[in-house]
Amino acid sequence: MTWRALRARRRELAGLGGWSLVESLPALLAGYLVARAVDEGFLAGRLLNGLAWLGALAVVVVVGAAATGRTYRSLGAVVEPFRDDVAAQVVRGALRDATRAGGRPDSAAVTRLTHQMEIVRDTFAGLLMVTRGFFFSAGAALLGLLALAPVVAALAAAPLVAGLVVFLAALPAMVTHQRAYVRAGEQLGQSAAAALAGHRDVLACGAQTRVTADVERWVSAQAAAERMLARMAAIRSLSLGIGGWLPLLVLMLAAPWLVERGLTAGAVLGALIYVSTGLQPALHTLVQGLGGGGLRYAVTLENILRTYPLSDDQHPSGPATRTPHSRPPTGPADRSPAVEVRGLTFGYGPRARPVLQNFTLTLADRDHLAVVGPSGAGKSTLAVLMTGLVPPQAGTVHLAGATVAQIEPAVLARMRVLVPQEAYVFTGSLADNLRYLRPDADDHTLEVALDALGAGPLATRLGGLDAPVAPALLSAGERQLIAAVRAWLAPAPLVVLDEATCHLDPALEATVEAAFARRPGSLVVIAHRISSALRAGRVLVLDGDEPVVGTHEQLMARSATYRSLVGCWDDSVVPSRAASARHG
Structure with a gap:
């Protein structure tokens, strides 16, 4: 769904990319302009030349800051329609599940539409900003290092790649733990909602201990998942140390060797600026963004779409290419355990x-x-x-x-x-009552069940499968007969x-x-x-x-x-x- 949303808004993405390119000018030129200011200005005894180069840097920074404001405007044009699409999917799915035959309201839908929806919207926006920021900023910094000296670019790029490898290798485990955290939170919401809604029955049956233990189990599961996520932060710190701080250490240790081979002091300083203001912040933003908001986004959106899958007309592959995951049952029961x-x-x-x-x-x-x-x-x-x-x-x-x-x-x-x-018989049609435990049963299956249990005369008296059923107007025996047919149909x-x-x-x-x-x-x-x-x-x-x-x-x-x-x-x-x- 993410790629489909991005493909549908190519123009907005192009605008975002254009302003991001302008925004990355300081990252591209900062080290070069500082090197020129040092080598051709201050070290050469030409103060005005040095100040002129720094003035050019200031102009570039102002232009980049102005472009930053435009990127957020372009970002909204991509994110808000996507958020509306996902919200509409949740509402359609929740209403479909609640109004279909045998359906029931899902208390977790409120969590998906509020808390989880805001996670999706905010993290989707954050991911766009993080990924485009990394590619433009890191790319600009590496181009600047190449312009100064290819050997310097190689010295800085090697630890950067190593840090990225460490982070990407740990990413699947991070996704697994984030998924466990989201699902535990949802199960906790459902368990708590059921306990609160049925508190009178719980007290009447003396089931307080059991219900409390069930809620406590999900509280513990969510706490354990959150602790594991906290441990994953150590891996993010390790990747940042390797990819962000190690290039600085390598350049400082190699500075004498580089100067001996003709690299100027301004070029060394410019290289350090490229790493400290370009590569390091870009990597930090990427790791923190993907390791935090990115995981929440992927798992939360997966959870929403798993619960409310795309309908045939919404699916990217179209209705003709979709295949069912399982064969519908052909009888009341497909397997019989002892x-x-x-x-x-x-x-x-x-x-x-x-x-x-x-x-x-x-x-x-x-x-x-x-x-x-x-x-x-x-x-x-x-x-x-x-x-x-x-x-x-x-x-x-x-x-x-x-x-x-x-x-x-x-x-x-x-x-x-x-x-x-x-x-238990609820207000609705006779067919809805009979399909309560077998929503996929067609009318013919219902009629076969009614005849098998001798309930055909009752269905005729009520007016057929589509006739409304009022529980208060049924006798105790009639309610039992409807419940029996419903149970016979159950798989x-x-x-x-x-x-x-x-x-x-x-x-x-x-x-x-x-x-x-x-x-x-x-x-x-x-x-x-x-x-x-x-x-x-x-x-x-x-x-x-x-x-x-x-x-x-x-x-x-x-x-x-x-x-x-x-x-x-x-x-x-x-x-x-x-x-x-x-x-x-």
């Missing part, structure tokens, strides 16, 4: 009796597990632990071979979906239904669970009817003592808790899996 719970322990409070203690469970691909037990036995607790919403006090939960604590939140969100008893290999169908009638509940059982992936159902347990491949009984896992027939034989639950359920008259299948 779930493994090892040594899980969790209790609500340091002195409370653990709800789950040293609990272990393995859920294979395409497993269908029902979880039953009396109220307070830990069924919903297991659901939130298994999906990584709450960290355990001991033990681990593995999805696809990785612990949920090690999986990035965005990745974890695509690996599992938890549907609670209180279904998550693991689905956990925590009494998510308790307001549906038994026949519709059977249809919903059968659809999830056919869906690729693993299914866990927190059961509230015996028919849900009968449809499952295995049943887990939680009763506050040792958990028991088995089939319906096995548990009827060896679990008193399960037999008691079966006797208390309203549809306990269903004697076997075959009878349940007939009801489905």
Whole structure:
């Protein structure tokens, strides 16, 4: 995007270059005029000649200063349109993400549009000034040294090149650390915004420690990245020492040798002036500019464009040359990881009796597990632990071979979906609600999902996919049915239904669970009817003592808790899996 913006403003850049050339006249002529003033004026006993040469230098300095003012005017003609282009890109991307089906506002967009945008604008301007200043000033100084004596130019250029090599070699590491700093700051903003927005829920759930630890983690990450950036300043100082100060030392040490070979005292003084007022400031400006503002510019702009990429009509290569990075999913789930719970322990409070203690469970691909037990036995607790919403006090939960604590939140969100008893439906169209977890689903995919879960009559009654949905006008069962279709569409290999169908009638509940059982992936159902347990491949009984896992027939034989639950359920008259299948 930077090169595209520069190519689009060639005329303004040409004007900037022209005034920069005039501005560099003092750097080009200072050493030469001082050498003439010394050799042909003061050392020759001609005071007026010396003063005349210095007067010419003063005129050149005034002309250069006047040109400096014009360069800033030309700079604004390049920078401000570029800033407007980037700001428009951020606004378009944020609005697109917030208004698309299943989209949501991004709190980090405010940071990108304010703080990060100002970084981009200021550092872009600084980079232009730094780079053109280095090339014109350093180039002018080297030309002046060549005019004095080629050997002097060689003595000064060698350390300058060495200093540049040291700096450029360290630049990739500087970019990496600057990128870590910017992303840590953005993650910190998102984490803090989420904590503040949900502070009531955090207090209600007693999750203060977890939320505080999450925010503190990003504070520490940002602090560590900033400390590393500070260490990078030592490398910049080293390159400045080699490229800026070493040429002065070399020239001073070589001065007797140069004078012996015919170089005049004025030429030696002029060479020192070229290095001290031309090469050294130019290198210092370049290193500090690229090592500071340049890194911030590159990483911040990369971060903005990574979040809000250019659309087809904005991309330099055009829409025809762009290729997708990944194939869209063709079904509800493209891969199905196993779930493994090892040594899980969790209790609500340091002195409370653990709800789950040293609990272990393995859920294979395409497993269908029902979880039953009396109220307070830990069924919903297991659901939130298994999906990584709450960290355990001991033990681990593995999805696809990785612990949920090690999986990035965005990745974890695509690996599992938890549907609670209180279904979440928002104001909007029915299609928007169904696409909440699968934004790329087309209308045909939505209709297939509605039919698979027996929700076609509900969609017809509401008026179709484009019909508006008012949550307050829906029954609890209708909200659950919409949430179930949404979860079925999600590309998550693991689905956990925590009494998510308790307001549906038994026949519709059977249809919903059968659809999830056919869906690729693993299914866990927190059961509230015996028919849900009968449809499952295995049943887990939680009763506050040792958990028991088995089939319906096995548990009827060896679990008193399960037999008691079966006797208390309203549809306990269903004697076997075959009878349940007939009801489905």
